[in-house]
Amino acid sequence: MSLTREQVLSVYRQVLGRTPDEPEMEHQLATMPTLDAMLRVALDSDEYAARSRKLGQRRPRRAADVVNVFHPELARWGHPPGTRSDDGIAIVGRDGWLFLCGGTNANLGQYVGAVQMEPTWLDGWRDVVRGREPELRALGASTALLVVPDKLAVYEQHYPEPLERVGPRPIERLLGAGVPVAYPLEELRAAARSDDVYLRTDTHLTLRGNEVLFESVRRALGVAAPLDLTGVPSVSYVTSGDLGAKFDPAIVNVVSNPGTLNRARVTEDNRAQIEAVGGHIGTRRVFVNDDAPDRRVAVVFGDSFGFGAEHYQGLSWFLAQVFRETHFVWVPFGWDPDYARRIGAQAVLIQAAERFVARVPRASVEVAQLARETLRRKKALGIESAFGA
Numbered sequence: 001m002s003l004t005r006e007q008v009l010s011v012y013r014q015v016l017g018r019t020p021d022e023p024e025m026e027h028q029l030a031t032m033p034t035l036d037a038m039l040r041v042a043l044d045s046d047e048y049a050a051r052s053r054k055l056g057q058r059r060p061r062r063a064a065d066v067v068n069v070f071h072p073e074l075a076r077w078g079h080p081p082g083t084r085s086d087d088g089i090a091i092v093g094r095d096g097w098l099f100l101c102g103g104t105n106a107n108l109g110q111y112v113g114a115v116q117m118e119p120t121w122l123d124g125w126r127d128v129v130r131g132r133e134p135e136l137r138a139l140g141a142s143t144a145l146l147v148v149p150d151k152l153a154v155y156e157q158h159y160p161e162p163l164e165r166v167g168p169r170p171i172e173r174l175l176g177a178g179v180p181v182a183y184p185l186e187e188l189r190a191a192a193r194s195d196d197v198y199l200r201t202d203t204h205l206t207l208r209g210n211e212v213l214f215e216s217v218r219r220a221l222g223v224a225a226p227l228d229l230t231g232v233p234s235v236s237y238v239t240s241g242d243l244g245a246k247f248d249p250a251i252v253n254v255v256s257n258p259g260t261l262n263r264a265r266v267t268e269d270n271r272a273q274i275e276a277v278g279g280h281i282g283t284r285r286v287f288v289n290d291d292a293p294d295r296r297v298a299v300v301f302g303d304s305f306g307f308g309a310e311h312y313q314g315l316s317w318f319l320a321q322v323f324r325e326t327h328f329v330w331v332p333f334g335w336d337p338d339y340a341r342r343i344g345a346q347a348v349l350i351q352a353a354e355r356f357v358a359r360v361p362r363a364s365v366e367v368a369q370l371a372r373e374t375l376r377r378k379k380a381l382g383i384e385s386a387f388g389a
Helices: 005-016 022-031 035-044 046-057 072-077 107-111 121-139 170-176 185-192 207-218 271-276 315-322 337-343 367-377
Strands: 090-092 098-100 142-148 235-239 253-257 265-269 284-288 294-302 323-330 347-353
Touching: 005 022, 005 035, 005 046, 005 107, 121 170, 121 337, 142 207, 185 207, 207 315, 271 367, 284 315, 294 315, 294 337, 315 323, 315 347, 323 337
Parallel strands: 142 347, 294 323, 294 347
Antiparallel strands: 090 098, 235 253, 265 284, 284 323
16 A cells, blocks of 8 residues: 555654654655555664664663652643653643644644645545435434544634644545534534533543533434433542543542433443453444434444543443433444434434544445454454445
C-alpha cells in the first residue's frame, strides 16, 4: 500500500518531533514506497540521532518530586504545561487538563487543518451516507449520525502551545458540504462554562458531557422527554484515565459518576473475550431495561464514546435508561443492516469520535464476522475493518 500524507505527518511528529513543510511532504510521497521504508529512513537519520541525544540528556524528575494531581496551590510542583508523555501521545495543558497530541489518527494535524484527505474523501462520505439511507428507511427506524467533538475543540484555551490554523478541519468540511451529522460542539462549550464536560486526565467525557451528547440526538431518535437523572446515586474515586496513565507517576483526578448501570442490566456480552486479545472492534453488549419508558429496541454502532458500563456512562448507557432493549456494537461509524433487521431495531445511532472523520467508513460490516475473526486470530482487528485501507 502506498504512503499517505497522514502517515508522513505521523512519522515526522512521532519520530522527529516536528511537522514537515510542504516540500518535505511532497518529497516523501514521491520517493518512499511504503510506511516501513519511511520509518527505516527516519530512524536512521542524523536528525533522529540528534533528537535522541538531546532527549537522553534531559534528566527526568524522580516520582517523589512531582505532585501528580492538579490543584492551583500545588501547580508549581506538578508537571509544567507542555510536558509530553514519554511516548509522545499525551501533553500537559493548563489548569490540570491533559490532551492527546500524538497517535495514529494525527488529531492535532486534523484540528489545525493540516491533514490533507484524499481527493475522493468527501464524495466517499456522501456515498456512504446516501447508500445507507434506503436500508435505514426500510427499517422504519428513528436514526442519527453523531460525531463526538474532540476534547481539544471544547477546551482549546487550556492547550499549552499555540495552534496555527492552516485550513478547515475534516468535520468542518463535512458540515460545510451538508452531510447530515450531529456535531454538538456549541452545546458542549456552553455546558463547559459551568461543569466539566470532559475528564481532565482522559479523552472521554464526564457524566454531564455524555448527557449533552445524548440530548443532542434524543429527538432524532424519537425520545420525547429529556432523561431525568435525579436520584441516581454517585460514587467518587481516583483514576488516571487514558492520558494520565501515560506519565510517570500517573497523573490522577477525582471522578464522580453513578458507578452502576442504574435501571439497565446486561444480558449478552463478549467484551471480556475481545478485550483479552487486545481488541475493541467486534465488541457487542446488550442491555435490557424492564421498566423502560420507551418499549422500542435501539442499537448503537460506535466506539468507546458509545460504550456503556458501570464505570463509564457512554451513549449506550444513556439509551439503556430509556429503551426496553439497547444493543451496542463497537465499530466506529459502522452499519450492519442484517444485524439491525434481526434484532428489530427501531432506533439506530451511528457514532464515532471526531478524529475518525478523516477516514471514510465502510458502507457496511458484518458484526458477527468481526467478532469471529478477532477470536480466531487471537489478535485485535485493525481500524481498516471499519474504514478500509
